[in-house]
Amino acid sequence: MASSKNVVFDIVGTLVGYEKLFEAIEERLGERLKEHGVGPASLFGYTWIEVAEREYTYLSMSGLYRPYATVFEAIFWRMLYKAGVPEPRNFANEEDLAAIMAGYKAMELRPGAKECVQKLRDAGFTVYGFTMGDISRVGGYFKAGGLDWPAENLLSCDTRGVGKPDPEAYRPLLNQLSVAGKPWFAAAHMWDVSAARRTGFRGAYCSVWESEPLTDLFGGMDVLSDGLPEMADKIIAASQ
Structure with a gap:
């Protein structure tokens, strides 16, 4: 469940x-x-x-x-x-x-990444990862950075052979998680989070990578933030 x-x-x-x-x-x-x-x-x-x-x-x-x-x-x-x-x-x-x-x-966790995830977990959220990368490499980033991430909560597009931003890439996870309420999708790629949002997720965007959200191009977001811990705070506040 x-x-x-x-x-x-x-x-x-x-x-x-x-x-x-x-x-x-x-x-x-x-x-x-x-x-x-x-x-x-x-x-x-x-x-x-x-x-x-x-x-x-x-x-x-x-x-x-x-x-x-x-x-x-x-x-x-x-x-x-x-x-x-x-x-x-x-x-x-x-x-x-x-x-x-x-x-x-050998890429590393961004500053604030661990704090962001911990804030959400402390607020009662279950945190998942959905990547275009392979599970072993991405899991290695977490291990090297000292961020515990349950294997069952890390998923890859490789499993089904459907890449983001195809709506069919997001839909199985959306359907799995929606039985208990509308889940969030969080990303620093606007193309990614906007596609997830149009598929049915609530969307949270952090500008740490792209700087410019370009909401006039990609559409509005439920949460916009400049940093990862701030994004966690805003997701928590918007979920209350």
Whole structure:
């Protein structure tokens, strides 16, 4: 039986930040990228993430689902080419890519993430995670950050082979949790939380990753916040 109060979090980008990935790109390729007029590493990394999300989503929509990390790694050479590197496989090698992917696996919880989750748990919420990432990698972020997360409360799009933001990705969890009241979906990606909200969740958005909510584009939210602990406070207040 579901709890009467439930919050589902996006994980990567919301509770987990990308800084370690950007640091790995800078350490491994930063100076070489600058020689081609490409920088900073965080901009290259952001573009890589965003394009990978698009390709992941398009593959899922077209019936050829692939895990997100597989897509992210596969398009590395294309991203270098589109960034202005004319011969990407002469510019970087497999060892460079492996080092960057190690940084990807070493990403850390955002400041305030543990406090946010604890506030909700202390207020009687059951907290779930729903990620495009694979369970073992995402679970590793929690373990490394000292955040206890029950295995049964961590779910991945990989299980059903349907990627966010397809409404069918959110619907099974929505149906499971709605038996005890309308659940929340919380994210720092407006495309994610807005899709979940249109599917039937209450929506909570934190601007820690994107800065601009763009509600005129994505629609209104039940909760808007600048920080993760603040988001938890507002979810709790709105649920009373």
